[in-house]
Amino acid sequence: MKQKRQLKILVFYILLLLFVITSCEEKTPSNVGSQNIIRIGMIPKISGISYFDQCAEGAKELADQYGMELIYRGPSSADAASQVNIIQDMIYDGVDVIAIAPVDPDAVKVILDEARNKGIIVVTFDADSVEESRDVFVNQVSAEQLGMHIIDNLVKLIGDEGNYAILTASLTADNQNTWIQWMKAYQANKYPKLNLLTIVPTDEDQQKAYAHTRNLIQAYPELDGIVAMSTEAGPGAAQAVKVLGKKDDIKLYALALPNDMNDYLKEGSVHLTTLWNPYDLGRLTIEVVHMLLQDENIVDGATYGEIGPIKYIESEKTIIMGEPLDFNAMNVDDFDF
Amino acid sequence: MSIRKYFKNRESYIFLMTIILWVSISTTNLNFANPRYLLELIGVNSVYFICALGVLPLMIKGHFDLSIGGMIAFTSVLLSAIGSWFFLPAPLVILIGAIIGLLVGMLNGALISKFKVSSVVVTLATMYIFYGVSKYIYNTFTEHFRIIGEYKIQDYNGIIENMSVLIMALLTYLILKHTNFGRSVYAFGGDRKLAIQKGYHESVSIIKAHGYCGLSAGVSAALHLITFNQNSVDAYLNIEFELIIIVILGGLHILGGYGTVFGTLIASFFITILKSGLVFARIPVFWHDMMIGAIIILVIAYGVFKERYKKRNIKVGET
Missing domain, CATH: 3.40.50.2300 (Response regulator)
Incomplete structure (x- = not known):
């Protein structure tokens, strides 16, 4: 049974x-x-x-x-x-x-x-x-070309003697690391007074990008610009700049989707965005x-x-x-x- | 309570460690010492505080919930769906989020008490279901999900997050100290048979504890949406592991039966300071994960040695 x-x-x-x-x-x-x-x-x-x-x-x-x-x-x-x-x-x-x-x-x-x-x-x-x-x-896009493009745009925003920080996707992402290498090489050559303060990973996570951007802005008073190099880091960083009301002091430059950045670009929390389609x-x-x-x-x-x-x-x-x-x-x- | 007695508490060592950590990071960067910034930090990391408080009763009972990240994802997807159809002010978003989370958590609890299997197994399964459903909804109705959060105004910021942490802490304290449910949680965590003999209803207690955990996940989802105006299904993937660390650092007895709101709050704060502080101390990121792990082991080891020392002293006193 x-x-x-x-x-x-x-x-x-x-x-x-x-x-x-x-x-x-x-x-x-x-x-x-x-x-x-x-x-x-x-x-x-x-x-x-x-x-x-x-x-x-x-x-x-x-x-x-x-x-x-x-x-x-x-x-x-x-x-x-x-x-x-x-x-x-x-x-x-x-x-x-x-x-x-x-x-x-x-x-x-x-x-x-x-x-x-x-x-x-x-x-x-x-x-x-x-x-x-x-x-x-x-x-x-070729890594060399993009590295140069980012640095040139950054210099347009913060001048050639500024301090900047990078938010990257992850420390093992090959394409991001190559871009950063080219950026460093190009900058050392062309803008020797431009100074990279630190690189912080965000693990493709908006919450982390938001928290770390806030930390960076508070921890480095000499910071002039931030390069957010992932599509998830961009909106998180922009939100942080907006909330802290630092859009005039910190020039944020993001590699991100224009739809995600649309509002932030218009109100000025992010100054420039670059991407391919x-x-x-x-x-x-x-x-x-x-x-x-x-x-x-x-x-x-x-x-x-x-x-x-x-x-x-x-x-x-x-x-x-x-x-x-x-x-x-x-x-x-x-x-x- | 005399000061000496106070420092014999299990929570006292994490409190001490937090202060040491805070002072040492503040010496490298004075900006960190600003109390206002500490409040901001709590706001930014409010999800960790709230979820740790929510999972506390469950862990005192000796249970755990692996589906917290899944519940956050599910609630935030549902909330943004609702938000794309109706205008919602922030407090209402939190309320609705709490209700959705509560229901989902109670579902977990019902499954566990019905099948009488380990909470880890059931919530591992429901975790997959929650993530799956969230992704399905998210990918099917993508175009609706950019709209929520339009109502957000600058002044809310930080305040609403900090308030939520405060209310959640008070609520958890009241529940644990002054309700029948709270007493049943400690009773079941201590000795299950004794608790049943005392007349506590086990399945009710399980469902309530899981429901409370779900509620905290729902509130977290709402806060995430309010801050970011966008939902991200994977935002809190693996948050559960961090919560385990927080609650254990906060003095919880790993086999259940002991744990306090105060300890959990301090431990959440400790982890928050640790994560942000390393950036403040200008330590290169390559070292962060290693240092976080090493410091946590140091703190746990200190606690264990202190406990042992205390026991030996008691024995010496007895003989």
């Missing part, structure tokens, strides 16, 4: 589980379609933040046009280990292409090599992995994937879709999307991303 009841419960649970699993499946036409559809796994550094969501949106739109299926999945915190797990899942799932923005280039090297050995095309976007472990890197970055990534699949050659100086002219560095297999865009209170409404 008791056994029978247990069996009933077990059967009930199995049926319930089956029901839940089948009802959760996304019923897109591409799932039902032909077997040889190209499937692309796209992995951001972190899911649920607007920058990468924009990338995914652009990528998805173009993938749909080309009849490819895009699977977008990222870790819930910027964590290299969970990225590795996601890549592993995607390899088992049998994707044809992996497009990834690695949190840590070395951490994903082994797994990306494994993927390529299985014939999967690996493309990096936003941030690079180790050069041998990917086919092409779709870079938004993440939507276009997603599109370009898919465009490159398409070309690799068709065995087309990527041409330096060509325009793909409406994006370009792009720069292609053959020796490093790196594509550079273009110049960064600057947003201020006057032009920020012209951009929607």
Whole structure:
């Protein structure tokens, strides 16, 4: 009697589980379609933040046009280990292409090599992995160019003898570290009196950026400017400057999405914002994937879709999307991303 | 109570440590000594204070809730959904947040008392559910979620956060000291069988304690929205670990049965000073995590040695 009841419960649970699993499946036409559809796994550094969501949106739109299926999945915190797990899942799932923005280039090297050995095309976007472990890197802007751009803009805001601090995404983010290196090199050469006081990580977290900006402003009275170098750090830092009423003393310069910074730019808590179009970055990534699949050659100086002219560095297999865009209170409404 | 007796309390060492830390950081940077800035710090880190107070009764009971970050995410997503349809003044946002959090927390408690499994296992599961639901709502209705917080005015700032911490501290104190529920929490934390013999109802106590923890998460979510005008699902990922450290530093007995509001407040303050102070002391960030870990171990070790010394003294006195 008791056994029978247990069996009933077990059967009930199995049926319930089956029901839940089948009802959760996304019923897109591409799932039902032909077997040889190209499937692309796209992995951001972190899911649920607007920058990468924009990338995914652009990528998805173009993938749909080309009849490819895009699977977008990222870790819930910027964590290299969970990225590795996601890549592993995607390899088992049998994707044809992996497009990834690695949190840590070395951490994903082994797994990306494994993927390529299985014939999967690996493309990096936003941030690079180790050069041998990917086919092409779709870079938004060259690190050197961006480093110079940031320092030049900063000097316009605080003059060439000021003190500034950097809010970075994380201390192991490869692209951020490279930008900072270029900034330091360029500044040492061109503006020797400009002084970098400290670098503080914000872990892609607004609350941390907010708290640390407040700390920085109080701890360093000589501070003239802050460079917030991640899309999550920008709004947090701007909020801190606004709350402390320091918008005239501290010049905040952010790499952030214009939509997030719109209000802050208009009221002056942030003085200037720079970014590239993440939507276009997603599109370009898919465009490159398409070309690799068709065995087309990527041409330096060509325009793909409406994006370009792009720069292609053959020796490093790196594509550079273009110049960064600057947003201020006057032009920020012209951009929607 | 004489001063000497006071310093035999479990809380006294963290109090002492906080003062030492505060003085030593203030010597490197005088700005830190400004009492106004200390108040500001409490405001900025109010979420940690409030959640630590909320989880205190639960930890005295010997339970824990791993879904606090998940509950904050869930409440803030729901709040901003409501805020995109209706105009809400800040106090009302906090009230609604508290109610949502309370209900979600009670759900946790109900599951635990119904299935009679460890709170850690159940809340680990519900953590995934809360994050999952929040992300689903967030990604589905993204365009609605930029609007909440338009009502925010400058004067609120800091005051509303500090007030919330104060009210939460008083509430927790009253609940623990003067209600039947508070007494049941200590009773169950001390000796479960004895508590049941005394006539305390176990499942009611569990549901209430988890509900209170959820309430603190809901209030935190509201405060986060009021400060940032934006919700971020992952903002308080892994906040639970920091809360464990805070409450244990505050003198909680790890097996349950002992813990005070005063100790928890001081320990929250200690962690806050530690995190901000390292920036003030101009220590390069590469050292921060290591130093935070090392200082916490030092403080815990000091507490343990003090306890041992005290016990030995009592024994010597007896013989």
